[in-house]
Amino acid sequence: MAQIASITLLHNDDARPIIEAILADNPGVRVLNMPGAVKLDCDDELVVNRASVEARLGRPWEPQEIQLVLISMAGNLDEDDDWFKLSWKH
Amino acid sequence: MAPKKLGLKQRYAHMTRGLDWETTYQPMDAVFPYDTFEGIKIKDWSAWEDPFRLTMDSYWKFQAEKERKLYAVLDAFAQNNGQTGVSDGRYINVVKLFLTGVSPLEYQAHRGFAFTGRHLRGAGPRIACQMQSLDELRHLQTQIHTISHYNKFFDGIGEFPHMHDRVWYLSVPKSFFDDARAAGPFEFMIAIGFAFEYLLTNLLFVPFMSGAAYNGDMSTVTFGFSAQSDESRHMTLGIEVIKFLLEQHPDNLPIVQKWVDKWFWRGFRVLGLVAMMMDYMLPKKVMSWKEAWEIYFTEAGGSLFQDLERYGLKVPKYADVATEAAEHISHQNWAVFYQYSHAAAFHTWMPDKEHLDWLSEKYPNTFDKYYRPRWEMWAEMEKEGKRFYNPSLPQLCQVCQIPMAYTEPGDPTKIAFRCTEVAGETYHFCSDGCKDIFDAEPEKYIQSWLPVHQIFQGNCGGATVPDVLNWYRMNVGADNMDYVGSPDDRLWSEWHAAKTREAV
Numbered sequence: 001m002a003q004i005a006s007i008t009l010l011h012n013d014d015a016r017p018i019i020e021a022i023l024a025d026n027p028g029v030r031v032l033n034m035p036g037a038v039k040l041d042c043d044d045e046l047v048v049n050r051a052s053v054e055a056r057l058g059r060p061w062e063p064q065e066i067q068l069v070l071i072s073m074a075g076n077l078d079e080d081d082d083w084f085k086l087s088w089k090h
Numbered sequence: 091m092a093p094k095k096l097g098l099k100q101r102y103a104h105m106t107r108g109l110d111w112e113t114t115y116q117p118m119d120a121v122f123p124y125d126t127f128e129g130i131k132i133k134d135w136s137a138w139e140d141p142f143r144l145t146m147d148s149y150w151k152f153q154a155e156k157e158r159k160l161y162a163v164l165d166a167f168a169q170n171n172g173q174t175g176v177s178d179g180r181y182i183n184v185v186k187l188f189l190t191g192v193s194p195l196e197y198q199a200h201r202g203f204a205f206t207g208r209h210l211r212g213a214g215p216r217i218a219c220q221m222q223s224l225d226e227l228r229h230l231q232t233q234i235h236t237i238s239h240y241n242k243f244f245d246g247i248g249e250f251p252h253m254h255d256r257v258w259y260l261s262v263p264k265s266f267f268d269d270a271r272a273a274g275p276f277e278f279m280i281a282i283g284f285a286f287e288y289l290l291t292n293l294l295f296v297p298f299m300s301g302a303a304y305n306g307d308m309s310t311v312t313f314g315f316s317a318q319s320d321e322s323r324h325m326t327l328g329i330e331v332i333k334f335l336l337e338q339h340p341d342n343l344p345i346v347q348k349w350v351d352k353w354f355w356r357g358f359r360v361l362g363l364v365a366m367m368m369d370y371m372l373p374k375k376v377m378s379w380k381e382a383w384e385i386y387f388t389e390a391g392g393s394l395f396q397d398l399e400r401y402g403l404k405v406p407k408y409a410d411v412a413t414e415a416a417e418h419i420s421h422q423n424w425a426v427f428y429q430y431s432h433a434a435a436f437h438t439w440m441p442d443k444e445h446l447d448w449l450s451e452k453y454p455n456t457f458d459k460y461y462r463p464r465w466e467m468w469a470e471m472e473k474e475g476k477r478f479y480n481p482s483l484p485q486l487c488q489v490c491q492i493p494m495a496y497t498e499p500g501d502p503t504k505i506a507f508r509c510t511e512v513a514g515e516t517y518h519f520c521s522d523g524c525k526d527i528f529d530a531e532p533e534k535y536i537q538s539w540l541p542v543h544q545i546f547q548g549n550c551g552g553a554t555v556p557d558v559l560n561w562y563r564m565n566v567g568a569d570n571m572d573y574v575g576s577p578d579d580r581l582w583s584e585w586h587a588a589k590t591r592e593a594v
Contacts, residue, residue, distance in 0.1 A: 003393035008296060010315055034376060036303030036311050037296065067152050071318045072292050074390045077141040077326055081098045088397050
């Protein structure tokens with residue numbers, strides 16, 4: 001069975017560029033819409049890239065800013081200057 | 091040339107390492123007296139990794155921003171009389187149960203992580219525990235602040251700390267945290283950091299807070315999701331602690347496995363209250379408890395335990411029993427509260443036809459067969475003026491402290507009873523899971539403060555139900571009984587009648 005890497009974000013204007021970046025950068029991502037929140041699931045690994053978010057946002061963005069719109073996640077986290085990655089790969 | 095900015099990993103290393111020292115006036119074992127007796131072996135504390143790499147300066151910056159966003163919403167909600175715009179007056183009972191049952195746990199978590207952070211000798215986990223301790227205090231404060239607005243209009247809210255320490259069903263969440271805080275620091279970390287935060291907190295905060303949003307409660311969803319953004323960090327701490335302990339020494343595995351088994355089962359029992367909130371108390375429903383269980387335990391927990399297999403850690407004992415019980419637990423809990431709503435600080439009701447149909451659809455294997463006929467009978471009795479209240483006091487499980495109303499795995503028509511004898515006394519349990527926990531540490535659980543036993547021993551205000559309710563500071567006739575006919579119901583109806591009049 002595939003392990004599911006997952007992130008749940010607020011469904012608001014601040015999170016929209018991040019959601020769009022995830023949809024663009026993670027082929028096969030599945031979307032579960034809930035009132036006020038959106039859960040994005042991907043087999044094995046899910047990544048948020050700084051460059052993709054900045055391209056949509058039009059300003060510099062640090063991956064740590066994701067904490068302002070983050071609700072939940074699943075997977076081992078690897079966070080660095082250029083990405084926020086959730087993964088079950090070793 | 092301008093100096094190059096440090097990367098996140100380097101910044102984190104500089105801000106979190108080398109801040110502690112080997113003590114010389116006192117031996118380290120005297121300074122950290124609690125981190126060895128549980129049998130956990132740590133070879134290298136510096137192997138601890140915090141993948142969020144959050145340093146204290148960034149922590150303050152992000153938390154301040156979260157608070158600003160939250161308080162803007164709370165102010166707007168109060169200014170615009172948001173309480174009149176929720177889906178139905180029944181909804182407020184969810185908020186009451188949350189404040190009386192869950193918010194005081196935030197305070198317990200605050201105290202627990204402050205203690206644990208003090209008593210682990212590695213600097214990395216101490217910093218993570220310190221941040222979590224501050225988060226938990228923030229959660230309590232924002233929850234009290236948010237719900238204080240509802241307290242201006244609705245019953246059953248104002249005495250929440252007094253009630254939390256006394257009322258029979260609130261001893262379920264209270265004793266859960268008392269148990270964790272009375273354990274050693276490593277067990278506390280597995281209990282709260284891993285089992286509660288990582289495995290189970292999603293079930294409390296995600297679908298349930300989404301439910302608050304769907305029911306028009308803008309203020310609760312905002313504190314809920316603001317808290318949950320901290321929870322993501324807590325979940326990470328929980329998964330890191332388990333990986334750290336399992337990587338440090340092979341002898342840690344059986345100890346950790348025992349704690350995972352225990353705290354999974356304890357957490358599952360406590361979350362039965364949330365199951366009931368989702369299936370019965372939200373007027374507009376987001377998903378059933380069973381669906382939430384499938385997403386957040388079966389699917390998310392499945393991925394996690396597949397990952398932890400490499401350390402030899404197994405799926406918690408009785409996970410299969412819990413998954414089977416997901417078809418029953420919300421119905422069995424609602425039945426208990428309906429029968430005892432004269433002694434509860436929130437209102438109950440029998441679901442209407444539309445709600446019954448929703449339950450039938452969501453629980454095709456169980457609802458029509460085991461629960462719907464009982465609800466229809468009770469609704470019929472209400473119509474005949476014979477509303478059913480249970481006049482007895484229920485027997486409680488010695489471990490989870492829930493009334494013994496759960497059924498046997500595989501046979502939902504038979505109540506499950508287990509017992510153990512210790513020093514000539516018989517102790518009773520609702521399940522094999524709770525009995526195993528008792529049998530592993532009988533000297534701890536024979537001391538449990540069981541509300542029903544305490545009433546019979548004369549420690550709860552007197553011998554009659556009114557005496558006990560008075561001791562609970564329950565405003566009888568307002569806080570308790572059915573929603574229909576309550577002061578909350580009258581207030582809600584007046585607001586809506588006024589809205590209609592004004593619209594004409």
